[in-house]
Amino acid sequence: MKTKLAVFLAGLALFAMAVPAVAHHAVGAEYDASKVVKLTGTISKVEWTNPHARIYFDVKGDDGKVTTWNVELAARSALVRQGWTANSVKIGDTVTVEGSLARSGVSGVNARSVLKADGSKVFSGGDN
């Protein structure tokens, strides 16, 4: 099973606390901190932009169907302050993203963590 889509409904108070409290916008209105997903896929696009940097990655479902997910990261400027660059990930990289699911039901998450295939963490450290 290539796709790991796990929705954790319990014990998320800690996660809510880990989400940066100060943001360009109120993240909680768009993304549901009580619905956390963990997805593994291949990066198809990187947008090194403000007010949020974004990665798009292709995740294969149980039925073999590939879905492109839109991952909202922190602001580019916030990430740059922590030393990340547009080259911290590349198209074709396999990453595992854990984050809050978009409330609207679209394939979008606000990232809590992004792990590369070697287990290293990228894009942490910025305030959204």
Next chain:
Amino acid sequence: MKRLLVVCAVTALLVPLVVQSAFTQAGPEAGKVQALRRAGPDKGPVPRLPDGTVDLGDGVWTGGGPVQDLEAQGGLKKGELDALMLPWAKALMATRDETQEPHNACLPMGVPRVTPFPYRFIQNYTHKKPTHMFILHEGNIHTYRQIFMDGRKHPAELDSTWLGHSIGAWEKDTLVIDTVGYNDKFWFDRRGHPHTEQLHTIERWTRLTKGEMENKFTLDDPGAYTKPITMTFKAILMPPQDELLEYICQENNQYGVQTLPGYSGPQIGNAPKK
């Protein structure tokens, strides 16, 4: 009670910093930044220009204004500000939710609001003496405030704007900024505290130490609040290697486009004209 309020205000200020610190540990530069943040604000002496004036331009600042809640973050008691609101203002605020705020649409934050991103005070120099102070905000959006320091008065005819018409002067070691001529479009905070074009603000910026600055802010808007009220915010100097960065909010702002079903954009203004 007062002590409780101070504790609440300090907590409100520190929580985002603590949360941010907890979130910074994995970044390649996080070690340096983390060490500086752990050390806390520099309690050293206030730096001064050769003429003795307090130097506000030697670094970039964060904080010093509200984001989530003007009342709570300004150190007021719960309900203290809201009790001063005129009925129409209360009714308008009751219709607002944070998804509608202009800030989400990359519109300016207004005064005294701040963002998670830093700002810098820049004083100009001329062949006579400084005449203008600018406050350059990285986000959201790239915004500059222009404060006339040459002794001029506010014009009789005001063309209402997001950031108003500001005149400034030093009162001993405090930079006093007096602003009128605001439009009614921005929200003071995510709760949606409104105002009118009659808004008059007075900011009293006092650098307490090298790393800390106080903004004592007076909100005077007879169109929306029954009497003026003063609140206090604290700004923190960022680590010395920090600089303003480019932040073009309009470049890729996807707020609400796919994530908020039925999102109809920001609620701007709606305050009655005077």
